[in-house]
Amino acid sequence: xxxxxxIPPDGEQHSFLAQVYTLKSKREFYWDxxxxxxxxxxxKITNGDVTLLPGRAxxxxxxxxxxxxxxxxxxxxxxxxxxxxxxxTIKAEKKLQDYEAEKTGLVGKxxxxxxxxxxxxxxxxxxxxxxxxxxxLPHSQSEEIEIQVKSMKPEPKEKRLGIHKWEIEVAxxxxxxxxxxxxxxxxxxxxxxxxx
Numbered sequence: 001x002x003x004x005x006x007i008p009p010d011g012e013q014h015s016f017l018a019q020v021y022t023l024k025s026k027r028e029f030y031w032d033x034x035x036x037x038x039x040x041x042x043x044k045i046t047n048g049d050v051t052l053l054p055g056r057a058x059x060x061x062x063x064x065x066x067x068x069x070x071x072x073x074x075x076x077x078x079x080x081x082x083x084x085x086x087x088x089t090i091k092a093e094k095k096l097q098d099y100e101a102e103k104t105g106l107v108g109k110x111x112x113x114x115x116x117x118x119x120x121x122x123x124x125x126x127x128x129x130x131x132x133x134x135x136x137l138p139h140s141q142s143e144e145i146e147i148q149v150k151s152m153k154p155e156p157k158e159k160r161l162g163i164h165k166w167e168i169e170v171a172x173x174x175x176x177x178x179x180x181x182x183x184x185x186x187x188x189x190x191x192x193x194x195x196x
Contacts, residue, residue: 021048029087033094033119033135041087049076059083089125090170094118094135098181111188116181123170133166138184138192145186152180 005016024046031039043059043066052074059066059082066083074080098116123129138147139162156164170176186192 021050023048027129029090029129029131031090031092031121031131031133033092033133037092037094039087039090039092039121039131041083041085041090042081043083044079044081047074047076047078047080051075057082089123090129090131091122091124093120095120097179109188110185111190113184114181115184117179119178121168121170121176121178123172123174123176126172128169128171131168131170133168133178135164135178137162137164137180137182144190145184145192147182147184149180149182152178154178 002017002019007014007016026044028042028044029039030042043061052071054071054073056068057071058068061083066085069082071080071082095118096115097118098114100112100114102112117135119133119135121131121133137149140147152164154166154168156166158165166178168176168178184192
């Protein structure tokens with residue numbers, strides 16, 4: 001114990017400081033642009049040379065209460081995650097910038113849809129932040145439905161089955177943009193779901 005503690009005998013629960021440890025931590029930011037405009041902030045902590053016993057933990061960011069969580073047993077030097085919340089420092093927005101629908105081909109046998117999107121990240125903090133961004137573009141396994149990505153800036157780090165992933169370093173007090181456009185072509189009269 002760092003100091004003497006007096007607990008009143010009143011039958012109530014009382015918290016007191018037992019020990020103080022300084023642990024390494026880093027913030028990670030995630031945004032699923034397909035689902036909405038909220039960026040999730042996650043705190044990753046690397047444990048020191050002690051074993052943390054399982055139990056309820058309150059998570060603070062300096063003096064701001066983030067929330068409470070249940071921790072399992074944390075071994076020495078183990079990395080664990082706490083404090084998932086909507087980020088107060090990174091803002092995000094997905095905008096449809098252009099859309100066109102037209103019939104093409106001989107006597108209009110094909111329908112075409114053109115989409116152009118812009119994803120905007122804004123860092124309100126005094127530090128640069130790495131944000132992992134996910135977005136979903138239409139994906140087809142049918143030969144009758146063609147999807148052509150016309151341009152994408154910057155190129156994603158990964159893409160698979162229509163899911164695109166970027167890792168973007170957003171400088172302090174600045175904005176960053178991701179832009180892409182694509183065309184979907186499908187037989188006229190066919191319902192394609194979901195279209196953006």
